[in-house]
Amino acid sequence: MGNSDGAKAPALVQSVDRAISVLELLAHKGAAGITEIAAELNVHKSTVSRLVSVLEARGLVEQQGERGKFSIGFGVVRLAGAATGQLDLAQLGTPVCESLADTLGETVNIAVLDGSVAINISQGRGGAAVAAQNWIGKRTPLHATSSGKVLLAFMAEPERERLITEGTTAYTANTVTQPGRLRTLLQNVIEDGYATSFEELEVGLHAVAVPVRGQQNDVVAAISASGPGYRLSHDRIQWIVDELRHGAAELSTQLGYIRS
Secondary structure, rough: OHHHHHHHHHHHHEEEEEEHHHHHHHHHOOEEEEHHHHHHHHOOOHHHHHHHHHHHHHHOOEOOOOOOOOOOOHHHHHHHHHHHHHHHHHHHHHHHHHHHHHHOOOEEEEEEOOOOOOEEEEEEEOOOOOOOOOOOEEEEEEOOOHHHHHHHOOHHHHHHHHHHOOOOOOOOOOOOOOHHHHHHHHHHHHHHHHHEEEEEOOEEEEEEEEEEOOOOOOOEEEEEEEEEEEOOHHHHHHHHHHHOOOOOHHHHOOOOOOOO
16 A cells, blocks of 8 residues: 555646646636647647646636637636735734834734635734744634634624634633624624633633735734733733724725725
């Protein structure tokens, strides 16, 4: 079994490499037929036909009319748009995070939805957050973090309900795991416009987050401030929320959001 898998690996890598070469060729030429692609890549037409068939099924290439040439499909544009959107958000968000971190004196992060978790893509550290850990690239549970709750609260209801009923993990004694309580909590997030996490992910860690909106008025990210409970106290929450909202409004405007 192991030898068979080992033998397949080089062939699979070669197929992936050829598929990428097909996409690069079409990107360069604009459009090309099977015969032309095969000649350019120096491979058999049947090989190109199989590769193009798979790419077409995935929407990465499309045929221009019956028996016509092939060109880059919308699937590539969709993937590129998603990647560019996150890169733009991270780049635009970094100075916002750093400015807020200076004002608040706490660690400020921007997180986006990544399947059923949140992933942090930008961070700024305030003067009081010298020992704060680097959250960039870390995936965190939706139900136990302030950013995650924002993303969970504003997602489409069927998906939100699926995630709630699938079961949630308790990270501390304060983590809300009961579906009924979580639904109520998320409704409060929608009404209040912010979410908190008081020792729900880690003992001693407090956080508060607000939504960031995109061009379509949808919530595309959450911006949060986090720190030790003794410093990020309940009494400071409203002031922190107000500052986070200013930063979120600035970032949302840069992303094309127009307040109605």
